[in-house]
Amino acid sequence: MSRVSVPCHVKGTVALQVGDVRTSQGRPGVLVIDVTFPSVAPFELQEIMFKNYYTAFLTIRVRQHTSTHTPAKWVTCLRDYCLMPDPHSEEGAQEYVSLFKHQSPSMTFPKWLSHPVPCEQPTPLLEGLPDPSRVSSEVQQMWALTEMIRASHTSTRIGRFDVDGCYDLNLLSYT
Amino acid sequence: MAALPVPLPSAKMAAVEKRRQAVAQATSFTDSGRPGVPRTAATAESEEDFLRQVGVTEMLRAALLKVLEARPEEPIAFLAHYFENMGLRSPANGGAGEPPGQLLLQQQRLGRALWHLRLAHHSQRTAFNNNVGVAYECLSASGRKKKPGLDGRTYSELLKRICRDGEAPEEVVAPLLRKIQCRDHEAVPLAVFRAGMLTCFVLLEFVARAGALYRLLEDPGLAMADRRLGQAVLDTLEGALQASDDTAPARYLEAGSRLGPDSLALAMDRALVARRPSAPMTREEFLEKAAALFIAKVKPVG
Numbered sequence: 048m049s050r051v052s053v054p055c056h057v058k059g060t061v062a063l064q065v066g067d068v069r070t071s072q073g074r075p076g077v078l079v080i081d082v083t084f085p086s087v088a089p090f091e092l093q094e095i096m097f098k099n100y101y102t103a104f105l106t107i108r109v110r111q112h113t114s115t116h117t118p119a120k121w122v123t124c125l126r127d128y129c130l131m132p133d134p135h136s137e138e139g140a141q142e143y144v145s146l147f148k149h150q151s152p153s154m155t156f157p158k159w160l161s162h163p164v165p166c167e168q169p170t171p172l173l174e175g176l177p178d179p180s181r182v183s184s185e186v187q188q189m190w191a192l193t194e195m196i197r198a199s200h201t202s203t204r205i206g207r208f209d210v211d212g213c214y215d216l217n218l219l220s221y222t
Numbered sequence: 223m224a225a226l227p228v229p230l231p232s233a234k235m236a237a238v239e240k241r242r243q244a245v246a247q248a249t250s251f252t253d254s255g256r257p258g259v260p261r262t263a264a265t266a267e268s269e270e271d272f273l274r275q276v277g278v279t280e281m282l283r284a285a286l287l288k289v290l291e292a293r294p295e296e297p298i299a300f301l302a303h304y305f306e307n308m309g310l311r312s313p314a315n316g317g318a319g320e321p322p323g324q325l326l327l328q329q330q331r332l333g334r335a336l337w338h339l340r341l342a343h344h345s346q347r348t349a350f351n352n353n354v355g356v357a358y359e360c361l362s363a364s365g366r367k368k369k370p371g372l373d374g375r376t377y378s379e380l381l382k383r384i385c386r387d388g389e390a391p392e393e394v395v396a397p398l399l400r401k402i403q404c405r406d407h408e409a410v411p412l413a414v415f416r417a418g419m420l421t422c423f424v425l426l427e428f429v430a431r432a433g434a435l436y437r438l439l440e441d442p443g444l445a446m447a448d449r450r451l452g453q454a455v456l457d458t459l460e461g462a463l464q465a466s467d468d469t470a471p472a473r474y475l476e477a478g479s480r481l482g483p484d485s486l487a488l489a490m491d492r493a494l495v496a497r498r499p500s501a502p503m504t505r506e507e508f509l510e511k512a513a514a515l516f517i518a519k520v521k522p523v524g
Contacts, residue, residue, distance in 0.1 A: 127488060132495050176494070177438045177451065179487035185435040186459050187481045189512065192428045193463055194477075196421055197519040 053090055056083050078102075095146045103134035107146075281308070291349045292341040307337055332380060335360045339384070344423045354416045372415060374404035381422055388426035391506060394513045398425055401522040414523060421520055425513065432512040436505050446502035453503070454493035456511055458486060463515060 058081040095107075107125040125146065131139035273279050285304055294300035335357035342349035361380070362372045381403065385395040402418045404410050410418075439447040439455065462477040479485060 126484075129492075129495065176487065176490055179483035179490070182435065182438050182455060182490075183481055183483040183486050185431050185438065186455060186486065187478075189428055189431050189435070189516075190459060190462055190477055190481055192424050192431070193516045193519050196424055196516070199417065199420065 050093065053084060053092070056085055057081075058083070091148075093148050097144055099130050099139060099142050099144055101131075101140045103131040104128060105130055288341065291346075291352065293346075294341075303337070307334060328376070331361055331363070332376070332383060335380060336383060336387070339419060339423075344420055344427070350420070351416065354419050355412070357419075358412050358415050372410045373406065374408040374410060375406040377410045377415065377418070378403045378406070381418065384419075384422050385426065388423075388429075390426055390429045390513075391509060393506065394429060394509050395425065397514065398422070398517045398520060401517065401520055404523060418523075425516060428516050429509055429513055432509050433505070435512075436508045439508075441502070444502060446504060447508060448494070449500050449503040450493040450497050451490050452508050452511075454489045455486065456508075456515070458489045459512075460515055463519065 060078045060080050063077040063079060104127040105125060106123065106127055108121050108123050110119050110121050128146075130142070130144060285301060288304060289297055289300060292300065338353045338357040338360065341353050344350050358372060361376055362370055378399070381399055385392075385399070398421070402421060404414070435455065436447055436452070439451045441448060458480060462480045
């Protein structure tokens with residue numbers, strides 16, 4: 048089967064910003080690029096190719112129409128895929144990147160991408176990474192215990208009148 | 223022998239029992255140590271009177287209430303300790319002819335207070351607060367030379383003892399003690415005492431969780447954790463604890479998403495990818511850093 052490039056329309060980037068755009072300084076970290084496929088017959092996407100320009104992590108989300116009756120929903124195909132191992136270095140900054148569709152059951156959709164499953168897991172895990180669910184459970188309990196103490200407070204004061212120990216006996220004896 | 227629930231001694235129940243005895247004389251049963259023979263109403267009355275006079279009725283009632291409040295996993299052992307403790311308290315206890323010295327009394331008081339404080343987990347707040355009250359009274363009791371009230375020095379000793387028994391390393395809890403300790407001569411009010419006890423026990427649980435977390439991060443071969451992993455997890459926790467001025471629900475949602483498995487996996491993965499390996503992080507260092515995050519949120523006494 049020969050490979051054919053699918054015509055697509057790439058919209059301009061939109062910066063995602065939190066807070067007041069006028070007053071916040073510095074450029075935001077997240078930019079969104081919309082890609083649409085205007086009036087194209089159903090197709091099976093095999094590969095996405097692009098040239099990186101100083102983007103560290105990539106997330107791809109796809110909106111799929113499963114049928115005319117159900118509303119279209121967004122699906123995340125790729126989450127925080129690492130393009131640059133160190134965002135502050137040059138490695139990967141201007142590379143050509145290909146993302147392939149994995150051997151998952153193919154789905155065709157009228158006007159949208161079939162979602163390309165990446166070669167690696169959504170979060171590419173190195174060997175021997177600790178179990179995230181258990182780590183998360185412990186950390187969340189620790190967070191909850193800390194929050195509980197932060198929230199509880201005693202309004203009763205112990206009745207100290209000195210500041211910084213100025214009533215310390217040794218000091219008093221000299222005055 | 224039928225397994226009967228231990229009846230709470232009360233006059234009402236005794237009246238019901240008398241009526242029951244009059245009707246059903248065929249079956250003999252044992253309960254509360256009474257002999258299993260049918261008996262007349264008059265004997266039952268004198269027995270009940272006897273129990274009440276020696277104070278057993280009241281004592282058993284108090285004991286059972288304590289069991290209900292504490293819901294221990296091993297009720298019999300719990301009751302055994304309870305009565306043992308009570309034996310120490312009673313003046314009729316066969317002791318030496320000479321009254322014990324101040325130091326011994328102090329140690330006994332501390333021990334008893336500790337026992338009370340451990341009856342209920344801090345999450346069982348009502349029971350815990352009740353026990354704190356009892357412990358406070360126990361420590362505030364006036365001895366021969368001691369004035370009534372809880373002094374700062376006893377309070378500090380108690381805090382140290384709780385942490386030691388809870389197997390929390392000294393360096394880990396020292397910053398907390400500095401924050402919530404009182405000066406030796408100061409009188410510690412109940413509210414301060416209660417807050418201090420709660421904070422102490424919660425910290426112990428926090429340290430236990432941190433220990434479990436360290437075990438998860440440990441490299442089985444090294445028996446130590448990769449510094450990058452440990453720091454990444456601690457940094458994520460610190461980030462989630464940063465107080466924003468959002469209302470509580472928003473803050474919890476944000477923390478929940480930051481501390482979810484995906485987010486943590488990402489943080490750990492990024493740390494391993496981004497940084498070169500360096501010296502591993504020991505358990506002590508990890509616990510100290512984790513505890514510091516907790517202690518930072520504790521309000522100092524003042």
